[in-house]
Amino acid sequence: MPFIQSRTMMVELPGVSADTFEEVDAAELDYQRLKVRIHEKLVDSLDLSLLAHVSEQELSGEVKTLAAELVAEEVPKTNMALRERLEAEMLDEVFGLGPLEPLMRDDSICDILVNSPTEVFVERRGRLEPSGVLFADERHLMRIIQRIVSRVGRRIDEVSPMVDARLPDGSRVNAVIRPLALNGPTLSIRRFGKHPLQIEDLVAKHSIEQEIVEFLAAAIDARVSFLISGGTGAGKTTMLNALAKFIPNDERLVTIEDSAELQLQHRHVIRLETRAPNNEGTGAVSQRELVRNALRMRPDRIIVGEVRGSEAIDMLQAMNTGHEGSLTTIHANDSRDALARLEMMVAMSGFELPIPVVRQYIASGISLVVHLSRLKGGVRRVMQVSEIVGFAEGGFHLEDVFGFEQTGINEQGIAQGEFYFTGHRPLCLNRLRACGLRLSDSLFDKRRIPVST
Numbered sequence: 001m002p003f004i005q006s007r008t009m010m011v012e013l014p015g016v017s018a019d020t021f022e023e024v025d026a027a028e029l030d031y032q033r034l035k036v037r038i039h040e041k042l043v044d045s046l047d048l049s050l051l052a053h054v055s056e057q058e059l060s061g062e063v064k065t066l067a068a069e070l071v072a073e074e075v076p077k078t079n080m081a082l083r084e085r086l087e088a089e090m091l092d093e094v095f096g097l098g099p100l101e102p103l104m105r106d107d108s109i110c111d112i113l114v115n116s117p118t119e120v121f122v123e124r125r126g127r128l129e130p131s132g133v134l135f136a137d138e139r140h141l142m143r144i145i146q147r148i149v150s151r152v153g154r155r156i157d158e159v160s161p162m163v164d165a166r167l168p169d170g171s172r173v174n175a176v177i178r179p180l181a182l183n184g185p186t187l188s189i190r191r192f193g194k195h196p197l198q199i200e201d202l203v204a205k206h207s208i209e210q211e212i213v214e215f216l217a218a219a220i221d222a223r224v225s226f227l228i229s230g231g232t233g234a235g236k237t238t239m240l241n242a243l244a245k246f247i248p249n250d251e252r253l254v255t256i257e258d259s260a261e262l263q264l265q266h267r268h269v270i271r272l273e274t275r276a277p278n279n280e281g282t283g284a285v286s287q288r289e290l291v292r293n294a295l296r297m298r299p300d301r302i303i304v305g306e307v308r309g310s311e312a313i314d315m316l317q318a319m320n321t322g323h324e325g326s327l328t329t330i331h332a333n334d335s336r337d338a339l340a341r342l343e344m345m346v347a348m349s350g351f352e353l354p355i356p357v358v359r360q361y362i363a364s365g366i367s368l369v370v371h372l373s374r375l376k377g378g379v380r381r382v383m384q385v386s387e388i389v390g391f392a393e394g395g396f397h398l399e400d401v402f403g404f405e406q407t408g409i410n411e412q413g414i415a416q417g418e419f420y421f422t423g424h425r426p427l428c429l430n431r432l433r434a435c436g437l438r439l440s441d442s443l444f445d446k447r448r449i450p451v452s453t
């Protein structure tokens with residue numbers, strides 16, 4: 001078998017129609033298939049009854065020895081480099097995420113996206129790129145998916161072919177398999193760096209301007225509630241996490257998330273996470289139930305990771321009744337859309353409130369919308385900071401305080417443009433002043449700030 005030689009070939013994947021041939025590194029594929037064969041033998045020869053009685057360390061020692069023996073049987077002595085790689089990676093096969101482990105160890109990767117056994121992409125510094133990683137075949141990928149979901153007590157099969165899970169390091173995982181995923185198992189892993197981006201990093205990356213940070217920091221301190229909106233992967237959670245640092249350290253915070261991502265550094269943080277129904281379809285706990293429960297936990301602020309549904313009404317209630325300064329993110333195309341979606345979520349909550357009442361409720365709870373986008377080249381920018389200043393026909397009257405205008409794309413394919421202050425002096429400045437927070441008079445002067453990247 002040609003092991004090290006590099007060549008590509010067209011491969012037909014098992015279970016995939018013949019017209020979806022893919023060009024892959026054939027030597028790497030041979031290698032993965034050999035590894036899977038050895039892994040199967042290893043599992044067959046492991047004394048499974050041992051598992052319950054030995055420590056993890058002993059087990060890993062046992063696996064190492066066994067792997068070395070089996071590799072020696074399969075691979076001639078002359079090929080030491082290959083032997084070493086197989087032995088090292090056998091542990092990843094038995095205990096970890098198989099071929100994905102090297103990607104998991106790479107801190108510069110934030111997303112790992114497996115489209116098929118031979119198509120594994122990663123996102124690095126905002127850009128999607130092929131990773132070069134391969135699985136031997138669909139069964140190999142399925143085994144790794146099964147390992148991930150069974151670790152968190154979930155199941156993935158034809159009956160429930162779609163699962164969310166979390167890895168021990170906090171990374172968020174979503175897996176979808178046949179029949180919902182037409183081309184076979186897919187896996188998406190959102191990793192959380194050990195060091196989440198801080199507000200200083202976001203300023204350095206020109207995702208936001210220092211002067212608007214000063215305003216938002218004062219708004220948070222003065223308990224002005226706001227929404228952070230944006231599309232998938234626009235950086236909403238990262239921005240929420242970074243801005244939360246401006247919440248005074250002595251406040252008691254309750255965070256509510258579908259899958260816990262926020263990493264707040266405050267002294268009093270209670271983290272709550274929803275629960276999916278178990279295999280019998282019972283035991284689910286929704287964000288709405290958690291928000292209601294949070295109100296009984298004497299919170300100073302409630303932070304809902306992402307508002308998606310009927311919990312919107314309870315969150316607004318909280319914001320209107322002594323828990324001002326609560327923050328959340330929402331999936332939307334712009335500030336106006338964010339408020340329209342929130343309105344819809346309230347309408348879905350079962351309260352038959354007339355629309356003007358809902359709007360009034362939203363406007364008295366929320367003052368600002370910070371909208372983010374992910375632009376060409378992977379850069380994230382704050383596109384709008386809008387203030388709700390009243391009502392207009394058919395919706396809210398919004399005034400932009402700050403924004404970003406894209407003017408072009410540079411040679412590296414990265415979006416270029418300018419931040420600008422519109423000249424609107426936010427109405428909520430009164431509240432800031434009342435709290436003793438004074439911002440420079442010229443902060444909101446109309447001007448443009450070119451961004452060079």
Ligand SMILES: Nc1ncnc2c1ncn2[C@@H]1O[C@H](COP(=O)(O)OP(=O)(O)OP(=O)(O)O)[C@@H](O)[C@H]1O
Nearest residue numbers: 110202205207231232233234235236237238239380
């Ligand atoms: N300003 C930024 N510059 C560069 N990378 C960023 C920035 N903000 C976030 N990221 C990266 O982008 C990825 C997505 O970020 P984040 O989870 O905050 O987005 P999101 O909008 O909350 O996504 P989702 O829609 O999945 O909830 C993360 O890996 C994060 O590290």
Ligand SMILES: [Mg+2]
Nearest residue numbers: 236237306329
């Ligand atoms: Mg998010």
